[in-house]
Amino acid sequence: MSRGRTALAVGPLAFLLLLFVVPLGRVLTVGLLDAEGGPLTPLLDVVADPRLREAAWFTLWQAVASTGLTLAVGLPVAAVLSRLEFRGRRVVEAAVMVPFVLPTVVVGAAFVALLGALPSGLVPQRGVLPILLAHAFFNVAVVVRTVGGLWQHLDPAPALAARGLGAGPLRAFLVATLPRLRPAVAAAAVVVLLFTMTSFGVVLVLGGSGAATLEVEIHRATVRFLDLGTAAALSVVQLVAVVATLGVYARLRRRAGSERLRRATAARRRPRSAGERTAVAAALAVLGLLHGAPLAALVLRSLRVGDGWGLAHYRTLDAPTRAAVLSVAPLEALWNSITIAAAATAVAVLLGLAAAVAAASGSRLGRFADGALMLPLGTSAVTLGLGLLLTFRTGPLAGRGAVLLVPLAQALIATPFVVRTVLPVLRDIDDRLREAVATLGAAPRRVRREVDLPIVSRATLVAAGFAFAISVGEFGATVFVARATSPTVPVAIERALGLPGAVNLGRALALSVLLALLTGVVVLLVDRVRVGALGRF
Amino acid sequence: MLRLSGVTAGYGDAPAVLQDVDLDVAAGEVVALLGPSGSGKSTLLRCVAGLTPLRGGRVDIGGADATDLPVERRGVGLVFQDHALLPHRDVTGNVGLGPRLQGLAASEVASRVAAVLADVGLGHLADRPVDALSGGEQQRVALARALAARPRLLLLDEPYGALDRPLRERLLDELPPLVRAAGAAAVLVTHDQDDALAVADRVAVLLAGRLRQLADPETCWTRPADPDVARFLGAGPLLPVRVRDGVGEGPAGRLPLPDVPDGPARVLLPAARLAFDDGTARGGDVVVPAVLLGSRFAGDHHSVRVEVAGSAHPVRLRRPAPPTAGPGAAVRLRIAASDLVAYPGSATQ
Missing domain, CATH: 1.10.3720.10 (MetI-like)
Incomplete structure (x- = not known):
């Protein structure tokens, strides 16, 4: 049984290898070795x-x-x-x-x-x-x-x-x-x-x-x-x-x-x-x-429109910007963001749960996975984004496949939060709880259903909320891998802020308000679910 | 209801925590398993519940061999000090867990929960979340949850250790009638002698993994099986003597020990049998010298601390009135010669 739980660490580690270790390696090799002028030239050029x-x-x-x-x-x-x-x-x-x-x-x-x-x-x-x-x-x-x-x-x-x-x-x-x-x-x-x-x-x-x-x-x-x-x-x-x-x-x-x-x-x-x-x-x-x-x-x-007040900036969110290089309606970006963040959340929750269960089993591989999954958090999002860009310029995740790359990049950043939320809860389940329920007549499988499942599923809900809030607002890595034709809201906001004119500013601000509301509502919901020690970092 | 024969158990490769324990508990009986921490009490309870496998020996529950029965089929109810209530279920959900696991219909579950909650006096809290309850209430819920499953055997592991003394005593008073009404037997693990004295029909003294005495409380405190048990229970002053021709010579004078073989021995003067000698000693009584150490009023009596000459430990005796002499005064204690308990052999400490 414990071996089965340890094996759960394999998935998250493979994900980390593919989306973190390999891309980071690409950054290092491109930055230090792969230059026409010989090794270290890019670095020397930068210093010069x-x-x-x-x-x-x-x-x-x-x-x-x-x-x-x-x-x-x-x-x-x-x-x-x-x-x-x-x-x-x-x-x-x-x-x-x-x-x-x-x-x-x-x-x-x-x-x-x-x-x-x-x-x-x-x-x-x-x-x-x-x-x-x-x-x-x-x-x-x-x-x-x-x-x-x-x-x-x-x-x-x-x-x-x-x-x-x-x-x-x-x-x-x-x-x-x-x-x-x-x-x-x-x-x-x-x-x-x-x-x-x-x-x-x-x-x-x-x-x-x-x-x-x-x-x-x-x-x-x-x-x-x-x-x-x-x-x-x-x-x-x-x-x-x-x-x-x-x-x-x-x-x-x-x-x-x-x-x-x-x-x-x-x-x-x-x-x-x-x-x-x-x-x-x-x-x-x-x-x-x-x-x-x-x-x-x-x-x-x-809400400021000309000299008066109104929802005009919000009303224009479903129309593409004419002046923009890439004309995507802001509301489309909102829909993009929500679906991408939902996908990222699903991936992060699956990987995070697997890693947490493996780590809670106490096996060496499980604890290693727990520690390794924290690494992307310590790396700058831009470096992660660049690494993904360098690694997946060709291959199945290039071109149209890039649609998949954005949620995967966000999942990379959200997964450690899932592990941090679920793992303490899993570890804190008192064995006596399981023992007391077992003596009442529950076989091991039933004990897990009565004790572990309800407690962990609540923590998982909290973790999913966090993962979604993080994913939907993620900018640094996303801006590198998001396709120009399907930006997320943060990308669209940054773009609109870079454009001249009061209309563009108004739309950027309206979109920012919507994104802040979305994030705020999710975090508030999570906060309501949170009970006792759940969801503490 | 419960019979242990030669139970030996331990964890991993470590030496055994329990050695060759025999124990019998009858239906309706409450046995207190008393011992210092680390003596193996909780392990013994876990062996009975099926949570810790035996290295040797046999467990019978309800007259049938349960040694290899998995925990969920043993029909035991377990109550921990920290309650171990499910945080995501309310009081009814926790108490109804056992009946539900037994596959009872919802209406039967509900009526059984209501009945058990009424028994423990918590009927009004049925819909509360468990973390909204006080420590004493949570402990009652834990007991109700165990009882609702109709266990043959109730196992309580230091159940009231975290509660204050008055509440603890009230809960302890309530326990034996509940056990008897349920037709079950109960084993209560405790390191607290007052707890054991409050509920136990019999006391089992466990020292260093071995069952050293199993008897009713009065026997345990007045006829401890060996000097270790006497010391652990604080049964009274223990004096080193040298016996010759049925008389023990020691620091407290000559003690009649007719059936004890010649040689070194230790003699227990059970505190429960000691009294101040106010010149009332009769034939068959022994009088020993002691020093008065102090006295305090203890609510409904005066508690007087005295040290019998030659014993390392002082002993408290009850008196209706304070002693007339002050600390340091020489006093005389009396005890019936037949109440002396002798342990032949030289002292090891």
């Missing part, structure tokens, strides 16, 4: 090109700056949300998490909508500042979750003891609390650094012509210059940076895990001093500006 050196430097410093800004906003918010109690705290907590489930392109569109509505000259509409703001918008959730999660469960006794020994509140915080938060802060910083370093959709939409990261240059080299050698070499540079960052993260995480936590949550208390009330107000104000303003601007401007 001042524009690309510039891109590498920009990638790094914008990531560092984004991380700094995110921490500056996120840490006070984490403090307020995890230590203080105030009316509406739960709503704020949920609101902080919203950006995390929004597609990157939608966030880009929201900032385009916001910055375009501001008086001209206040903030440039494209460039570095919009990118940094959008990155902070996205990643405050990471800081609040990682640091706030720890803070909330941190034993307050040492800080209280410090107070008892005569330290003031600030001193107590510096001496007794901050040192214990440091690993979590560092871990959050590295995660944000990784996300912003590999950020693509946001930079592509908000960067304009000046600010380009490696990801954007990879895309540009591929799509505009058809220079796959340079694209692959850039991917290699990106890969090295990502692996180094992941290495740091792994080390930090090991240290963060050693903090002793209280099982019970330390009680939140109402703000007492004027300073604390100001802190709550300030945190809420910053969140309102950073989180509320872009989303509000997105919705409002999608």
